[in-house]
Amino acid sequence: MTPAGLALIDKPQGFTSHDVVAKLRGVLGTRKVGHAGTLDPMATGLLVVGVGPGTKLMTYLSGADKSYLATVRLGVATFTDDAEGETTAVATKDQLEKLNPQQILSALGEFEGVQLQLPSKVSAKKIGGKKAYELAREGKEFELEPAEIEIYKIKGSEPRFGEFIDLDIQVECSSGTFIRAIARDLGEKLGVGAHLTKLRRTRVGPFSVEDATNIENASPMKMTDAAKALLPVVTVNDQEQTELSFGRALDVQSESEYLAAINGDKLVAIVAGGKRLSPKTVFND
Numbered sequence: 001m002t003p004a005g006l007a008l009i010d011k012p013q014g015f016t017s018h019d020v021v022a023k024l025r026g027v028l029g030t031r032k033v034g035h036a037g038t039l040d041p042m043a044t045g046l047l048v049v050g051v052g053p054g055t056k057l058m059t060y061l062s063g064a065d066k067s068y069l070a071t072v073r074l075g076v077a078t079f080t081d082d083a084e085g086e087t088t089a090v091a092t093k094d095q096l097e098k099l100n101p102q103q104i105l106s107a108l109g110e111f112e113g114v115q116l117q118l119p120s121k122v123s124a125k126k127i128g129g130k131k132a133y134e135l136a137r138e139g140k141e142f143e144l145e146p147a148e149i150e151i152y153k154i155k156g157s158e159p160r161f162g163e164f165i166d167l168d169i170q171v172e173c174s175s176g177t178f179i180r181a182i183a184r185d186l187g188e189k190l191g192v193g194a195h196l197t198k199l200r201r202t203r204v205g206p207f208s209v210e211d212a213t214n215i216e217n218a219s220p221m222k223m224t225d226a227a228k229a230l231l232p233v234v235t236v237n238d239q240e241q242t243e244l245s246f247g248r249a250l251d252v253q254s255e256s257e258y259l260a261a262i263n264g265d266k267l268v269a270i271v272a273g274g275k276r277l278s279p280k281t282v283f284n285d
Helices: 017-028 052-061 093-097 101-109 132-137 179-190 223-230 238-245
Strands: 005-011 033-036 044-051 066-074 076-078 087-090 113-117 147-156 165-173 194-204 233-235 254-263 266-274 278-282
Touching: 005 017, 005 052, 005 223, 017 033, 017 044, 033 052, 044 052, 052 223, 052 266, 066 179, 101 147, 101 165, 101 179, 113 179, 165 179, 179 194, 223 254, 223 266, 238 254, 238 266, 238 278
Parallel strands: 044 194, 076 194, 233 254
Antiparallel strands: 005 044, 033 044, 066 165, 066 194, 076 087, 113 147, 147 165, 254 266, 266 278
């Protein structure tokens, strides 16, 4: 039986998100595998992967909030805003010695809230059909537009002072937030430059890295369980299941934007709420 549902993978460092998908195709024995929310190769942590019909659920996860653990190094700026890029600026010893823990943590706290964030130049943002990192590697000049994001919570540990200053942070944020850009902007705010040295994603929407497995032990959660985690549920009977399978709306009202229509242990459809429940994605297999 072909596997179906969502697999929660703890992505190892050095793997691209595409690498994970490619390996999972072999492990699970199906070509129909796709991921939500790209992680950079240097990053580890939660990658949510759709398997079989589960790929259709990715749409309902695309705008999910996320949580991260990261380490910022103050005193060194890089071209990519992370440890993989070449160094572009280094702070002097005097500049770093003028900083104290209270200054650093106070500046970090100012990032909470709704704001416009300029994405990192080496990112997957598209400009004229090409990804920003492709243009950057080609040495082409371009400008990215700031995007509105929200940082719900950001917290830092006690800074570690040495040749440079390392700061561990926890971030809860909206989809589309670049943690590398937070590191870059914190360095600019403090006048010493900064980049990201570690990044681990711990949550995507309702899913936690604590429930994730490595690639070799991947086991997709059932379609019904995945849908219940993502969306409110409306229970339907056999007749209503038939109606939805033919693309017909149900005379049921709901204030929810989308709901998972479930009959017993079968995910029948994802429906749009309103005065009637209109099928948006139907699962006939």
